[in-house]
Structures are given as C-alpha cells and as structure tokens.
Amino acid sequence: MIRLGPPLAIFLLTGPILIGLVGTLLPALGFLPALGGMDFTFAHLADAIGRPGMAMSMAVSLAAGLVTAAVSVSAVFLFVAAFAGTRIFDRVQHLISPLLSVPHAAAAFGLVFLIAPSGMIARLISPGLTGWTRPPDVLIVNDPFGLSMMAGLVVKEIPFLLLVTLAALPQVRLIETRALTASLGYGRITGFLHALWPAIYRQIRLAVFAVIAFATSVVDVAAILGPTAPEPLAVRIVGWMSDPDLSARYVASAGAVLQLALTVVALAVWIGLECAAAAILRTVCLAGWRLRRDRLLAWLGLAAMLATFLAIAGGLAVLAIWSVAGLWQFPDVLPQNFSLRTWMQAGSRISGPLATTLAVATLSTLLAAVLTILCLMRGDEIGKHANGTLWLIYLPLLVPQAAFLFGLQLLFIFIGADATFAALVFTHLIFVLPYVFLSLSDPWRAFDRRYDAISAGLGKKRWTTLFRVRMPMLSRAILTAAAVGFAVSIGQYLPTVLIGAGRLATVTTEAVALASGGNRRVIGVYAFVQMVLPAIGFLVAVTVPALLFRSRRAMRI
Amino acid sequence: MPEPGLFLDHVSISLHGHRLLEVSRHVAPGEILTVMGPSGSGKSTLLAYIGGFLDPVFDASGEVYVDGDEITVLAAEDRHAGILFQDPLLFPHMSVAGNLVFAIPPAVKGRTQRYRMACDMLAGVGLEGAEDRDPDTLSGGQKARVALARVLISAPRMLLLDEPFSKLDAGLRQQMRELVFAKARETGLAIVLVTHDEADAKAAGGDIVHIGGD
Numbered sequence: 001m002i003r004l005g006p007p008l009a010i011f012l013l014t015g016p017i018l019i020g021l022v023g024t025l026l027p028a029l030g031f032l033p034a035l036g037g038m039d040f041t042f043a044h045l046a047d048a049i050g051r052p053g054m055a056m057s058m059a060v061s062l063a064a065g066l067v068t069a070a071v072s073v074s075a076v077f078l079f080v081a082a083f084a085g086t087r088i089f090d091r092v093q094h095l096i097s098p099l100l101s102v103p104h105a106a107a108a109f110g111l112v113f114l115i116a117p118s119g120m121i122a123r124l125i126s127p128g129l130t131g132w133t134r135p136p137d138v139l140i141v142n143d144p145f146g147l148s149m150m151a152g153l154v155v156k157e158i159p160f161l162l163l164v165t166l167a168a169l170p171q172v173r174l175i176e177t178r179a180l181t182a183s184l185g186y187g188r189i190t191g192f193l194h195a196l197w198p199a200i201y202r203q204i205r206l207a208v209f210a211v212i213a214f215a216t217s218v219v220d221v222a223a224i225l226g227p228t229a230p231e232p233l234a235v236r237i238v239g240w241m242s243d244p245d246l247s248a249r250y251v252a253s254a255g256a257v258l259q260l261a262l263t264v265v266a267l268a269v270w271i272g273l274e275c276a277a278a279a280i281l282r283t284v285c286l287a288g289w290r291l292r293r294d295r296l297l298a299w300l301g302l303a304a305m306l307a308t309f310l311a312i313a314g315g316l317a318v319l320a321i322w323s324v325a326g327l328w329q330f331p332d333v334l335p336q337n338f339s340l341r342t343w344m345q346a347g348s349r350i351s352g353p354l355a356t357t358l359a360v361a362t363l364s365t366l367l368a369a370v371l372t373i374l375c376l377m378r379g380d381e382i383g384k385h386a387n388g389t390l391w392l393i394y395l396p397l398l399v400p401q402a403a404f405l406f407g408l409q410l411l412f413i414f415i416g417a418d419a420t421f422a423a424l425v426f427t428h429l430i431f432v433l434p435y436v437f438l439s440l441s442d443p444w445r446a447f448d449r450r451y452d453a454i455s456a457g458l459g460k461k462r463w464t465t466l467f468r469v470r471m472p473m474l475s476r477a478i479l480t481a482a483a484v485g486f487a488v489s490i491g492q493y494l495p496t497v498l499i500g501a502g503r504l505a506t507v508t509t510e511a512v513a514l515a516s517g518g519n520r521r522v523i524g525v526y527a528f529v530q531m532v533l534p535a536i537g538f539l540v541a542v543t544v545p546a547l548l549f550r551s552r553r554a555m556r557i
Numbered sequence: 558m559p560e561p562g563l564f565l566d567h568v569s570i571s572l573h574g575h576r577l578l579e580v581s582r583h584v585a586p587g588e589i590l591t592v593m594g595p596s597g598s599g600k601s602t603l604l605a606y607i608g609g610f611l612d613p614v615f616d617a618s619g620e621v622y623v624d625g626d627e628i629t630v631l632a633a634e635d636r637h638a639g640i641l642f643q644d645p646l647l648f649p650h651m652s653v654a655g656n657l658v659f660a661i662p663p664a665v666k667g668r669t670q671r672y673r674m675a676c677d678m679l680a681g682v683g684l685e686g687a688e689d690r691d692p693d694t695l696s697g698g699q700k701a702r703v704a705l706a707r708v709l710i711s712a713p714r715m716l717l718l719d720e721p722f723s724k725l726d727a728g729l730r731q732q733m734r735e736l737v738f739a740k741a742r743e744t745g746l747a748i749v750l751v752t753h754d755e756a757d758a759k760a761a762g763g764d765i766v767h768i769g770g771d
C-alpha cells in the first residue's frame with residue numbers, strides 16, 4: 001500500500017501532462033482522426049499565428065509573465081532583505097499569509113472594483129480632488145498593455161513568493177550573517193543580497209518559474225482584467241476552443257502549442273536575466289559597494305507588501321458591499337441603501353455550482369492528502385526524501401495549463417469520460433497534489449521519529465502508529481495542507497471549464513463567466529462566495545485541532 | 558533449552574564503510590549491559606538496530622535473540638523492545654493515563670480494567686492521582702516517571718535505554734536511576750543502557766562495552 005504511493009503520485013504528476021501534451025500537439029499538426037484530420041501539416045500553426053492581433057496577444061502574455069515575476073520577486077526580496085527578523089516582519093507576514101487562499105478570480109474582481117473609473121478609489125477622491133461627478137471615460141481596467149492584469153497577478157503572486165521565501169528562510173543563518181555583514185559595513189539590503197539571497201533564491205527558484213508559467217498562460221485573471229482587443233494568448237485559445245465549429249479545435253490546439261512555446265521562451269528569457277543579475281552582483285561585490293543608505297528601498301519593500309494587502313483586502317471588502325448594495329450612485333462612497341435581494345436571487349442559482357465546487361474540492365483534497373501521506377511514509381521507510389523529485393512535484397505548475405488540458409480533454413472524450421464528475425476530480429487532483437505535498441512535507445519531516453520508535457516498541461503496527469500518534473500530533477499541519485489544497489481546487493478555472501465542458505459548473509467558472517456582463521451586484525455575490533470557501537477551510541484547519549486538543553498544552557502552536 | 562535474556566551475536570554496524578561498533582554479548586534477565594562512548598560514536602545505533610528502527614543509511618549485520626527467539630527477522634512492532642530516550646516523549650495529545658492505556662497490550666480487555674491497570678502502574682512510580690492530567694503540565698521528573706511507567710506497562714521483552722537520565726538534574730538523576738534499575742530487576746528484563754556518564758555505568762553494575770574514541 002505504502003509502496004504504491006510514490007509511483008501513483010509520479011504517474012499523476014507526469015502521465016496526464018505527457019498524454020495531454022501529445023494530445024495537444026497532434027491536432028495542432030493536423031492529426032485528429034475523429035474530425036477526419038489524417039495529414040500532418042503546419043497550416044494550423046500558420047493559421048493561429050496569422051490571426052489578427054496575434055503578435056500583440058503574444059507580446060502581452062510574454063510581458064505579463066516577465067513583469068509579474070520581476071515585480072513580485074523584487075518586492076519580496078526588498079521586504080525580506082530589509083525586515084526579516086524584525087517585529088514588523090512578523091506582523092506583515094500575518095497580514096499577507098491569508099491572502100494566499102483568495103482565489104485569483106476573486107482577487108481580480110476585487111481589484112476591478114477598486115481601480116475601475118467608477119471604483120472605490122475614484123469614489124473616495126471624487127468629486128473633492130478630481131471634480132468628477134460621473135465616472136471618467138478612461139480605460140483603466142482592460143487596458144491594452146495589460147498593466148491592470150499584471151497588477152492583479154502581482155498582488156496574488158507576492159503572497160505566494162513571500163510564503164515560499166519564509167519556508168526557505170530557516171535554512172540560512174539569518175541573525176549571524178546579518179551581524180557579520182553589518183560589521184563589514186554593508187547596509188542591511190546589500191548585506192542580505194550578497195550573503196543570503198543566492199541561497200534563498202536557489203530554494204524558491206522553481207516557485208518563481210511557476211509564477212512565470214502561470215502568468216504567461218493565465219485565463220481567468222486575463223479575462224477579468226486583461227486587454228480585450230486583442231486578448232492575451234491564453235484567453236484567445238480558450239475562445240477558439242469553445243467555438244461550436246469543431247474544426248476550430250485545430251487552431252485552438254495550434255494556439256496551445258504556441259502557448260507552450262511562449263512560456264518556454266519566457267522561462268528562457270528569465271534564466272538569461274538570472275545570469276545577467278548574477279554577473280552584476282559579482283561586479284558590485286568586487287566593487288565593494290556597501291549601500292548603507294537603503295532606507296528608501298526598505299520602505300519601498302514594505303509599501304509593496306502593504307499595497308498588496310490593501311489591494312486584496314480592500315477589493316474583497318468592496319465586493320462584499322456591492323453584493324448587498326441597493327442604489328449606489330457615483331461618486332457616493334457607500335450605497336444609499338442595502339438589500340439582500342441579489343443574494344436571494346442568486347442564491348437559488350448558485351446552489352448547484354456551490355455543491356459541485358465543494359464536492360470536487362473535498363474529494364480532490366482528500367485524495368491528494370492520502371497520496372501525499374503515502375509518499376512521505378515511503379520516504380521515511382527508505383530513509384530518504386527524494387529531493388531530486390522537486391521538479392516533478394512542480395511539473396503541473398510549470399507547464400501552461402492550456403497546453404496539456406486540451407489534449408487531456410481529448411483523452412477523456414476518447415474514453416467517454418468527458419464532463420464527468422470523476423474526470424473533474426482527477427484533473428483538479430493534478431493541481432491540488434503539488435500544493436498539498438509542498439505544504440505537508442516540511443512539518444512531516446520535522447516530526448520527531450523517536451515517537452515512531454517508541455510506538456513500535458510498544459508493539460503498535462505502523463498503521464496504528466500513523467492514526468493514533470503521528471496524524472493526531474500533525475493534525476494541524478495536515479489540515480492546513482488540506483486547506484491549501486481545498487483553496488487551490490476552488491480557484492481552478494481553466495481545468496473546470498475544459499474538463500467540465502460547461503456541464504459541470506463551479507462557483508469560479510460562474511463568476512468568471514459573469515465578468516463580461518458587468519452586473520456588479522451579482523459578481524459581488526459570486527466572488528464573495530468564492531473567497532469565503534477557502535477561508536472556511538482554513539478556519540476548520542485552525543479550530544478543529546484547537547477544539548480536539550483544547551486541554552493539551554503542548555498541542556497549541 | 559533456549560538461553561534466557563538478550564543475546565547479541567556478532568552485531569556490527571557501519572556507516573559508509575566505516576565500522577562504528579561490533580558487539581557480541583549475552584545479557585541475563587535483570588542484568589544491565591552498558592554501552593559507553595563519546596557522543597557521535599554511533600552508540601545509539603546499537604539500540605536502533607535491536608529495536609528495529611535503524612536508519613537505512615547504516616549497514617548492519619549480526620543477530621539478536623531474546624529468550625532464544627531471533628528478533629532481527631521481526632518487524633519493529635513485533636520485537637517488543639521498550640525504549641526510553643533522554644526526552645520523555647509522552648504523546649502530547651493524550652492524557653497521562655491515555656499514554657499508558659495506549660501501551661497496554663491488546664490481550665488485556667475491557668476499558669475499565671485497562672484504565673485501572675494504568676492507574677496502578679502510575680501509583681507504582683509515585684504518581685497516583687495524575688492519570689487525567691495533561692502530560693505537558695507535569696514536571697521533568699514526573700514526565701520521566703510516566704515514560705518509565707508507559708514502557709513497563711507494555712510488557713516489553715527487553716529494555717533499551719538511550720541516555721535516559723542525561724537531561725535530568727543531578728538529584729533527580731540519582732533518584733530516576735535507582736527507580737529504573739529497581740523496576741527492571743523486579744520485572745527481570747534484560748537491559749541495554751547507552752550512556753556517556755561513568756556514574757550511570759557504575760550504578761548499573763553490569764558488563765561495560767566501550768565503543769568509539771579508540
């Protein structure tokens with residue numbers, strides 16, 4: 001049973017991706033027997049490239065990946081370098097960490113409600129500062145260069161990269177190294193950059209790659225915040241995919257291949273930037289610059305964290321207000337009256353998607369947790385935890401979703417499992433598993449193995465030890481990892497749209513579908529529900545162990 | 558007629574081709590074999606090998622017998638090796654009595670009987686009335702005694718002591734040492750004690766094996 005863990009997990013992480021990539025590549029090259037395509041041709045790729053505005057679509061996607069990564073990494077670096085080990089750091093960390101659970105689409109909607117011409121920021125400064133009595137006719141959201149889309153991505157990726165960095169931080173000797181570099185006369189940020197950052201960056205590198213892959217190929221955030229004419233590449237591909245004319249599948253698959261290539265190019269450019277940065281770092285180090293006056297940079301890092309918090313938390317607050325707003329005219333800061341009408345109207349329509357969302361998230365999380373625990377137990381058994389497989393765990397996060405989900409969908413159609421609940425759970429599992437594994441593996445390995453030895457010495461079987469000793473003692477870590485997985489499943493847009501094929505809707509797919517309609521009250525309801533569900537998951541993860549072990553002091557954090 | 562007690566038959570443990578220890582000894586029931594060596598000499602790996610939880614990075618060979626049965630072929634949970642580490646390692650999510658009840662062999666049936674057995678055992682180590690307490694609220698010495706009670710109640714076939722007194726302060730150490738050795742003699746268990754403290758070895762009074770440090 002335990003032996004099955006790693007092979008199953010490896011299959012799950014690689015199998016669907018490889019099969020999916022092949023299933024995308026073949027139609028892109030003209031081979032799709034179901035539609036009569038038997039000849040290999042580059043015509044479909046040429047067709048995709050030749051579509052109007054394609055260069056702009058690809059440029060925006062490429063820029064989104066690189067800009068999002070560069071801005072998020074820089075912000076996290078500046079903040080960590082300037083503040084790690086201080087009290088401000090702990091406080092900010094507590095503000096930012098919960099933001100990770102907010103689904104991308106909900107965060108993007110929140111940002112729209114903040115920065116749109118009729119959004120909260122404009123209302124707060126109008127008409128006093130601006131003189132506006134009606135929303136100005138400027139294109140802030142959906143701007144042609146995708147800047148608002150990048151902003152939406154940055155505020156979601158900063159919490160992710162910050163948490164990954166926090167996980168890597170205990171592996172360096174922060175306090176001693178800080179004292180050393182300070183005694184050599186280096187400023188806090190420069191000292192951190194030379195002495196600690198290279199080791200930390202090595203640890204978070206795959207996560208940065210995942211950010212690039214995600215930002216170059218994101219669909220939901222791009223559909224909500226991104227440019228519309230032309231749309232970013234991934235949005236256009238999904239548009240072709242949902243074309244009722246089946247022959248559009250060829251060009252959609254070709255687009256997905258272009259998406260894969262684009263992400264690879266983005267990663268290659270990033271690796272080039274890494275080399276350049278390393279070279280500059282060496283030069284600066286040789287020059288011996290101390291850069292002691294770094295207070296401005298430090299404040300910049302802190303400001304980025306606070307802006308991230310305000311953007312997401314503020315956006316969600318405005319979403320919540322919209323969902324209960326009655327008449328709300330510009331530039332009033334609050335609605336004239338409140339009403340639950342939108343909730344009551346939406347309530348009946350949301351129950352079906354809500355049930356699907358919860359069922360898929362619960363099942364995929366449960367499966368991911370079981371698989372993760374089996375893999376970790378096997379790791380204990382053979383005495384090593386395969387660190388070389390980190391690439392493998394990250395694989396589903398490094399390959400653009402569109403590039404292999406098309407092929408996977410074809411496979412499901414071929415075996416008659418398309419738009420089934422099982423297929424949807426399976427597909428979510430591919431994305432949930434890496435996060436559950438990454439969240440649980442550190443606490444699992446930190447567990448004192450002598451408890452296992454004692455339990456075995458008391459004559460307990462491995463499963464008894466697992467269920468009666470290890471799992472209760474790690475209950476908080478296990479439930480937190482499950483809450484992360486639950487949140488990931490709830491946030492999944494593209495896998496749900498493609499594999500659910502419109503017949504299985506979740507709160508997320510419904511919310512994103514509302515984006516073009518622009519009914520803020522209904523969007524408020526859906527996005528609010530979308531945001532609340534992961535929060536409930538984390539609440540359960542905190543309260544259940546606290547209640548179960550309320551009279552056990554050592555079980556508190 | 559199998560020889561009673563614990564028999565280590567050419568037990569040898571090495572790491573990356575470097576031999577850490579090689580032991581052949583017989584420990585009679587109620588006797589204590591003391592293994593001495595500096596920290597880092599690998600003396601704890603001997604206990605791990607006997608108990609069946611040796612990290613796979615080590616290469617080990619040799620057989621271990623208890624009362625004539627070879628236990629090296631058994632899984633850790635079938636060896637019934639009672640272990641005490643230098644930390645009490647009480648299960649933090651169970652009550653004091655819960656820790657003991659968990660250790661009682663499944664052959665003892667009935668909730669009330671198991672609970673009463675735990676209370677009796679606690680009284681035997683001077684902790685009557687502590688059964689429903691949270692282990693984390695006990696003092697260091699009390700925790701050590703609960704750990705001893707937990708291991709004794711599990712009806713082990715031998716005791717493996719991994720520097721169990723090293724974290725106690727001097728007065729308590731003497732007290733615990735006497736308690737552990739007295740209980741062990743009472744139950745007639747063969748004991749392997751790993752320590753770097755000469756006083757432990759002297760109090761144990763049995764055979765001494767020195768390893769490491771040449």
